[in-house]
Amino acid sequence: MSKTNNLVFKGLHIVAWIIFVGLCIEAGGLLVNFFYSLYEPEFIKNLYNDLDLSALYEESKWAFFNIYSFILVISVLKAYLFYILIKLMHKMDLAKPFDMFVSRQISQISYYTLSIGFLSYLGSQVANGLKDQGFVFENVHHYWEDSQAFILMGAILYIIATIFKKGVALQNENDLTV
Numbered sequence: 001m002s003k004t005n006n007l008v009f010k011g012l013h014i015v016a017w018i019i020f021v022g023l024c025i026e027a028g029g030l031l032v033n034f035f036y037s038l039y040e041p042e043f044i045k046n047l048y049n050d051l052d053l054s055a056l057y058e059e060s061k062w063a064f065f066n067i068y069s070f071i072l073v074i075s076v077l078k079a080y081l082f083y084i085l086i087k088l089m090h091k092m093d094l095a096k097p098f099d100m101f102v103s104r105q106i107s108q109i110s111y112y113t114l115s116i117g118f119l120s121y122l123g124s125q126v127a128n129g130l131k132d133q134g135f136v137f138e139n140v141h142h143y144w145e146d147s148q149a150f151i152l153m154g155a156i157l158y159i160i161a162t163i164f165k166k167g168v169a170l171q172n173e174n175d176l177t178v
Helices: 003-039 041-046 054-059 061-091 100-132 147-177
Strands: none
Touching: 003 061, 054 061, 061 100, 100 147
8 A cells, every 4th residue: 555545544533533532522511411401490591512401491401301312412422433434443454444344334324324314404403393393493403404414424434334345355255265
């Protein structure tokens, strides 16, 4: 592999770490705020990322927990997705990429990406349904506005994972015949 490709790969590894740390901070902030809001409900208006769900909490605690659960699960899944990606980038041998570990990791990445996409879409539908019922809340759309992109990316990654799985099988068969 050329030095340029190796340098680009290391640069992407660093970018993945930066994104992972940012997503962990976001998920951790949301998680801490969630538990803190259970004990101090008046704190809800000061949630992480200016997420003011105090009106929703006062109208219906069930709706608040429903929306916040979607936000929390999506944030944690995004952080875990990048954890899997970092693990893949750390252990992947670029000289021989068709490995069972790489195949499994790409499959997991595709499953988590699809899960994030479907949960984001479901969260947006639940939020729209609650808005139609008259519940008031703002600043939550950015947590699931990219649901279609995640679904499409998950589908593409699933195809790549299937190709990698076939590549691993062909490489193992080739290693046995040589």
